[in-house]
Amino acid sequence: MMDEENIKDFHSGYVSIIGRPNVGKSTLLNSILGEKIAIVTPKPQTTRNRIMGIKTLPDSQIIFMDTPGIHKPKHRLGETMVKTALEALSEVDIILFMVEPQEPDRGDVAIIDQLKRVRAPVFLVINKIDTVRKAEILPVIKRFKDLYSFREIIPVSALKKDGVGLLLEKVRGTLPAGPKYYPEDIVTDQIERFMASEIIREKIMDATEQELPYSVAVEVIKWKERDDGLVMISCNIYVERESQKAIIIGKGGSLLKSIGSAARVDIEKLLNTKVFLEIWVKVKKHWRNDLRLLKELGYK
Numbered sequence: 001m002m003d004e005e006n007i008k009d010f011h012s013g014y015v016s017i018i019g020r021p022n023v024g025k026s027t028l029l030n031s032i033l034g035e036k037i038a039i040v041t042p043k044p045q046t047t048r049n050r051i052m053g054i055k056t057l058p059d060s061q062i063i064f065m066d067t068p069g070i071h072k073p074k075h076r077l078g079e080t081m082v083k084t085a086l087e088a089l090s091e092v093d094i095i096l097f098m099v100e101p102q103e104p105d106r107g108d109v110a111i112i113d114q115l116k117r118v119r120a121p122v123f124l125v126i127n128k129i130d131t132v133r134k135a136e137i138l139p140v141i142k143r144f145k146d147l148y149s150f151r152e153i154i155p156v157s158a159l160k161k162d163g164v165g166l167l168l169e170k171v172r173g174t175l176p177a178g179p180k181y182y183p184e185d186i187v188t189d190q191i192e193r194f195m196a197s198e199i200i201r202e203k204i205m206d207a208t209e210q211e212l213p214y215s216v217a218v219e220v221i222k223w224k225e226r227d228d229g230l231v232m233i234s235c236n237i238y239v240e241r242e243s244q245k246a247i248i249i250g251k252g253g254s255l256l257k258s259i260g261s262a263a264r265v266d267i268e269k270l271l272n273t274k275v276f277l278e279i280w281v282k283v284k285k286h287w288r289n290d291l292r293l294l295k296e297l298g299y300k
Contacts, residue, residue: 011060012178013093015171017125020107023098024127028158029053029066032168033187056184060172063181065092089118094151094174096167098125101132101155103143112148121151121174125167130157193220195270200235200263200279207259208247215240216248217287222278231271234278238287245281256281 017025033053053064089095097115099108115122124144129137141153152170156163188195197218204216222234239245249256256279264277284290 009059010177010180011172011175012062012181013175014063014065014091015094015096015175016065016089016092017096017098018089018111019098020111023100024158025066025098028096028098028125028127028156028164029064031158031161031164032064035187053188054182054186055168056180056182057168057172060175061180061182062168062171062175089114089120092120093176094171095120095122096125096171097122097150098127099140099144100128101126101137101140103140104147108144109147115148122148123152123154123167123170124148124150126153126155127158129155130160130162192271193223196220196233196263196267197235199266199270200237200259203259203262203266204237204248206262207255215244215288229273230276231273232276232278233267235280237279237281238284239281240283240285240287242283245283248281 017028019025030053032055053066055062055064095115095118097111104112124141126137126140126144137155141155144150145153151174154163154167154170156167158164197220200218201216204218208216217238219236219238220233221236222232224232226232237248239248247255248259250258260277260279264275267277268275288294
């Protein structure tokens with residue numbers, strides 16, 4: 001525990017990263033932490049849960065929350081994701097509103113309307129600046145400034161870590177004095193089972209196209225650690241149609257084998273031990289609208 005004198009010199013608090021799907025929220029979180037805790041794919045709506053990442057510095061501790069992309073939901077899963085993202089607005093000390101380097105569209109304006117109801121200071125984080133010329137960013141900044149009075153406006157490239165250090169400095173300078181909430185070696189609150197299931201889902205998204213990734217859920221049904229250090233993991237992959245099951249399995253089981261091999265490598269890195277991974281693909285029709293199953297899968 002920190003004594004009162006040390007707390008005065010230490011700053012801590014919660015920071016929510018929000019924005020439309022695929023603007024780079026998970027990439028930013030991974031970049032800040034220096035390791036991968038959130039899955040990243042080129043496809044939108046990758047993040048489904050609120051994922052916490054903890055950055056401990058000598059004089060501060062920043063607890064970041066990566067949230068699902070805010071979008072117009074088409075099913076119960078989508079409604080749950082948007083609810084999770086919006087709930088984070090009232091629970092934090094700072095909000096990072098992440099956008100791409102282009103003028104705001106209707107989705108951005110809708111989020112800004114939500115931001116007008118919150119008390120926490122809001123930073124505008126313009127990501128992917130490595131994809132445009134510097135001169136193109138200035139009119140984007142002006143247009144967003146006309147819509148909302150942001151505490152800070154910081155252009156970054158989360159992928160190349162350009163501007164991320166400045167963002168951390170500004171966040172640290174805005175946080176209130178407070179205690180160290182977590183031990184220094186903790187970088188996330190996510191349990192290993194969840195992270196393993198997310199790794200598998202990431203590999204499915206990388207290996208498949210179009211709508212299929214959004215019809216997929218992964219559930220860890222067995223986790224056993226043997227005396228020799230081997231971790232035995234069994235998982236179910238849920239899809240909504242038989243045709244989707246056939247796609248994931250692939251000809252002669254080839255795609256499923258490829259997904260499993262790629263996932264096992266990353267899970268072994270996560271756990272720092274050997275892993276035996278067993279995967280089944282099962283059809284659960286309309287699971288994205290099944291409240292009971294959504295709750296079982298961790299979507300509250």
